[in-house]
Amino acid sequence: MTEQSAGVLCCPVCGAGMKTAEKILYCTGERKHCYDIASSGYINLLPPGKASNAKTGDDRRMLRARSAFLDTGAYEKFSAEAARLIKEQLDGAGIKNNSGSSKEKSAVFVDAGCGEGYHTLNIARCLAENGISPVPVGLEASKYGAEKAAKRAKAAGDIGKGAVFAAANIFAMPLKSGCADAVVSMFAPAPDAEAARVLKDGGFLIVCSSGSRHLWELRQVLYGEPRLSPPLSRVPEGFELCATSSCSFRLELQNREEIGALFEMTPFFFRCPREGRERLLSLDSLSVGAEAEYKVYKKAYNSI
Numbered sequence: 001m002t003e004q005s006a007g008v009l010c011c012p013v014c015g016a017g018m019k020t021a022e023k024i025l026y027c028t029g030e031r032k033h034c035y036d037i038a039s040s041g042y043i044n045l046l047p048p049g050k051a052s053n054a055k056t057g058d059d060r061r062m063l064r065a066r067s068a069f070l071d072t073g074a075y076e077k078f079s080a081e082a083a084r085l086i087k088e089q090l091d092g093a094g095i096k097n098n099s100g101s102s103k104e105k106s107a108v109f110v111d112a113g114c115g116e117g118y119h120t121l122n123i124a125r126c127l128a129e130n131g132i133s134p135v136p137v138g139l140e141a142s143k144y145g146a147e148k149a150a151k152r153a154k155a156a157g158d159i160g161k162g163a164v165f166a167a168a169n170i171f172a173m174p175l176k177s178g179c180a181d182a183v184v185s186m187f188a189p190a191p192d193a194e195a196a197r198v199l200k201d202g203g204f205l206i207v208c209s210s211g212s213r214h215l216w217e218l219r220q221v222l223y224g225e226p227r228l229s230p231p232l233s234r235v236p237e238g239f240e241l242c243a244t245s246s247c248s249f250r251l252e253l254q255n256r257e258e259i260g261a262l263f264e265m266t267p268f269f270f271r272c273p274r275e276g277r278e279r280l281l282s283l284d285s286l287s288v289g290a291e292a293e294y295k296v297y298k299k300a301y302n303s304i
């Protein structure tokens, strides 16, 4: 975490700005609320004392399964498309340089519901390769997920250095109003109102969700006749839809382990019928289509 990335945070208790000192973050409010920076680099910014904190977010098992699958690189194209959309919007919007440098644009992007930071860091890497200096902020309800993300950032070298990963509620983000150029929601609940608050005027929200036939062949094995996933049609208040895109590709799963890893990270793992599960887990290979839809919403000027 750098001063620049810490500078976007605000205290989840009193809303004051935050400063770093050694291994803590403290707020500049009267009460000087303090938050430890864990050795992994993650910060717990879930409001203290909320019983609901313990239950929020995906559980360890799900996060572990997702990491195992994502680490194969199978969903890299989904991150790359999100990064392409961010770059396209930054280029088009002429968003002002945060760093003050005339050479390189810097962009604060928030990955809301970032899981274990896989897409966050991939997006940051793609932006850096395209001449944008990223300030990635990953927020995740699961402490385990935020911690894994921070470890991932450490392993990512320079790209990870400016990143902040916090356990936090995306519906009450511990971020200053108007601090972000982009908010990205990758297969996570979309925090419309909070996105509008933390975005700069003219900033944008990118929502990536499963396409209607995402993992269709896997769903066919599980359910026989699966239903098409409904499209995302609502435009969030305070935003206007400015672009859409999609990304699809095939995954060739070559053995039971690969099929199991994909299955475990989907919601079907918890709710499909037993016979479907048995059918799927007895397969030795599976060719399955992956597809995601992207909506880019621009924040209307003075919308909040």
Ligand SMILES: C[S@@+](CC[C@H](N)C(=O)[O-])C[C@H]1O[C@@H](n2cnc3c(N)ncnc32)[C@H](O)[C@@H]1O
Pocket (backbone or CB within 6 Å): 056, 057, 058, 066, 112, 113, 114, 115, 116, 118, 119, 139, 140, 141, 142, 145, 168, 169, 170, 171, 185, 186, 187, 188, 189
């Ligand atoms: C399907 S996962 C996607 C994770 C990641 N974006 C990815 O694509 O790999 C949705 C994530 O949103 C997180 N999440 C759900 N509700 C949340 C909330 N209120 N605040 C923060 N994170 C939340 C979950 O814990 C989970 O990690």
